[in-house]
Amino acid sequence: xxxxxxxxxxxxxxxxxxxxxxxxxxxxxxxxxxxxxxxxxxxxxxxxxxxxxxxxxxxxxxxxxxxxxxxxxxxxxxxxxxxxxxxxxxxxxxxxxxxxxxxxxxxxxxxxxxxxxxxxxxxxxxxxxxxxxxxxxxxxxxxxxxxxxxxxxxxxxxxxxxxxxxxxxxxxxxxxxxxxxxxxxxxxxxxxxxxxxxxxxxxxxxxxxxxxxxxxxxxxxxxxxxxxxxxxxxxxxxxxxxxxxxxxxxxxxxxxxxxxxxxxxxxxxxxxxxxxxxxxxxxxxxxxxxxxxxxxxxxxxxxxxxxxxxxx
Numbered sequence: 001x002x003x004x005x006x007x008x009x010x011x012x013x014x015x016x017x018x019x020x021x022x023x024x025x026x027x028x029x030x031x032x033x034x035x036x037x038x039x040x041x042x043x044x045x046x047x048x049x050x051x052x053x054x055x056x057x058x059x060x061x062x063x064x065x066x067x068x069x070x071x072x073x074x075x076x077x078x079x080x081x082x083x084x085x086x087x088x089x090x091x092x093x094x095x096x097x098x099x100x101x102x103x104x105x106x107x108x109x110x111x112x113x114x115x116x117x118x119x120x121x122x123x124x125x126x127x128x129x130x131x132x133x134x135x136x137x138x139x140x141x142x143x144x145x146x147x148x149x150x151x152x153x154x155x156x157x158x159x160x161x162x163x164x165x166x167x168x169x170x171x172x173x174x175x176x177x178x179x180x181x182x183x184x185x186x187x188x189x190x191x192x193x194x195x196x197x198x199x200x201x202x203x204x205x206x207x208x209x210x211x212x213x214x215x216x217x218x219x220x221x222x223x224x225x226x227x228x229x230x231x232x233x234x235x236x237x238x239x240x241x242x243x244x245x246x247x248x249x250x251x252x253x254x255x256x257x258x259x260x261x262x263x264x265x266x267x268x269x270x271x272x273x274x275x276x277x278x279x280x281x282x283x284x285x286x287x288x289x290x291x292x293x294x295x296x297x298x299x300x301x302x303x304x305x306x307x308x309x310x311x312x
């Protein structure tokens with residue numbers, strides 16, 4: 001094992017609880033935007049979300065597995081790449097889709113379904129693809145990862161904030177309107193602050209290894225964005241839908257990834273640094289892509305269905 005594989009990042013139990021709470025607040029803020037109507041929208045127009053979810057949960061983890069065979073990554077870095085590729089869409093994907101003039105209804109629908117599906121697909125994808133490579137399989141065996149335990153943990157981390165947020169949004173719309181913007185701004189700022197503290201508390205490790213994780217994260221993220229757009233192109237989706245699918249597939253919930261790294265892998269260096277850097281890089285890439293698409297203007301397919309997306 002190389003140096004990065006033997007690094008355990010420093011976080012005490014109080015800090016880990018704080019990360020769990022912050023992730024819950026982020027998801028709660030997302031859930032306030034989700035409505036029962038989004039289920040009906042998916043049922044009436046399922047093609048774009050289905051294309052996106054196939055790309056996100058079936059094709060992307062397979063591509064991540066192929067990349068770890070050819071890129072110069074250590075076992076813990078490889079496991080980190082598999083983990084982020086198996087996570088659902090990130091909490092700012094709807095806002096970035098809105099900036100990119102994509103179909104926000106498709107984006108919101110994919111966020112909803114991918115978050116629910118991730119309760120099962122994230123642990124299973126990590127266990128399956130991690131077990132396919134001898135190096136990562138040995139790492140999983142040494143940690144003795146229990147997929148069922150991870151399913152229950154991910155279900156609680158994602159399910160509780162999602163249900164509570166949607167309940168308040170449906171039953172108490174006035175309260176939801178009052179909470180929506182503060183929660184979006186506050187939760188994202190707290191999460192950015194947490195990543196900054198993570199870098200600060202482990203600055204020497206990040207300084208030593210950021211060069212090693214930069215290229216793998218860039219390649220995997222670019223591949224994910226391209227996969228989402230090209231999947232929509234192959235399926236002959238309208239341009240707005242392609243943009244939404246690309247952003248949903250490329251913007252992963254790195255907060256969930258970090259929680260799982262510290263809860264199940266004791267802050268294993270390669271995994272944690274990949275997930276933390278992904279949380280920064282996918283925002284840079286996503287916002288840059290959104291700016292490019294925004295400058296290109298609105299495609300000719302016609303106006304998108306109105307969906308309320310408040311800026312974080």
